[in-house]
Amino acid sequence: MARRSDHSRAELREIIIATGHRHMEEVGFAHFSAREVAKRIGYSIGTIYNVFGSYDSLILAINGRTLALWRDHLERRLAESADGADRLRRAIAAYFEFAAGHRHAWAAIYDFRLPEDTAPPEGYQQQVRAIFEIVIAEVRVALPEDRQGEAEALTRSLLATVHGHCVFAMNGTFAMLGEGAPVEAALQRVQDAVGSSGTC
């Protein structure tokens, strides 16, 4: 079968993650199978476990890849316009775009849960914080000087706000309740909080 010299350990790891990520995008977390990933790369199931140690580690690696792609998309989208006034809108749209464009991989980030007492590995946490930092910068720009102190806490809350809208848009809750413009609704909530519409 596959020869050792074909791939270094790091290369093999990368191949498994890439193939696994594709498989995740196609079938979703509920139907994801480590065996299927092994089949697709032409290795046996045992090799997957030799490289990742456990199913959970494999999923974590795949979800980490998804986070990296998400951050890329967010940055690319924000970089498009030199410095338009609608950067927060663009950030929110990018959030929804990625979720819609990678339904299954995006959902897997939240469908998968580590055992109760276990924390995600440091690298994974850093990826989440990297996205957080990107959004903080945008919130800072939108916030008046006398409110810069709120920026961190407010960004956490606004991320949760946008996430909630995105979840309801993706899982059908909004459809059930008759909501047709989730992105605009989320943007409205963000503007309420940032006060950029300037009604005071």
Next chain:
Amino acid sequence: MARRSDHSRAELREIIIATGHRHMEEVGFAHFSAREVAKRIGYSIGTIYNVFGSYDSLILAINGRTLALWRDHLERRLAESADGADRLRRAIAAYFEFAAGHRHAWAAIYDFRLPEDTAPPEGYQQQVRAIFEIVIAEVRVALPEDRQGEAEALTRSLLATVHGHCVFAMNGTFAMLGEGAPVEAALQRVQDAVGSSGTC
């Protein structure tokens, strides 16, 4: 084993749902097992499938039970104070309380997904809308007369907002980002939108 005369079909259905719900609360969606439910009620696995037809229907019934309990909790909590001014705060707190008090059953509502093209049964959708209606009434009370027209759309958006905060609180995202007071954050966003803090 169990005799037909012991339970009517409807009783058996109820027993399965109750036992299944308990099992779901204990182990969560990922480790839920229809076989285990059968074992606990002293019937064979086949009987579960005779009554519910499929695994998905069983999960749907259990999640429906969770929704009913959630609505009960919300109503009870709102009824506690005759008519305090902090009813929205109470509603939000009730949302979080239920999620925290029924971690696994609550998460199962969102962990489970029907096949892409399938819509939830009418009864299930009604349960979701029932919770929606309860919150609408509270939002109407908090909203000035000239904004009553927004009530429905705003409630959908605020539900998503609170849900997002609740998800991040329950799945560890807030912990990763250093957020320590998710309920207060959610309340702040709701007040931003409803304008009840009256800064204008």
Next chain:
DNA sequence: TATTTTATTGAACATCGTCCATTTTCTGGC
């Protein structure tokens, strides 16, 4: 009581994550 209807069973099947003894492949020293 005899017959029909209904309820219940559990073996069989395909698949899954997990483990690990075994085999294969690679590598460095002679």
Next chain:
DNA sequence: GCCAGAAAATGGACGATGTTCAATAAAATA
């Protein structure tokens, strides 16, 4: 070029899952 030790890869075995359905048992009916 060859051989021993290290590293990589294998795949059968295990217990568990959802799912199906012919066989069985019980109840209802005649």
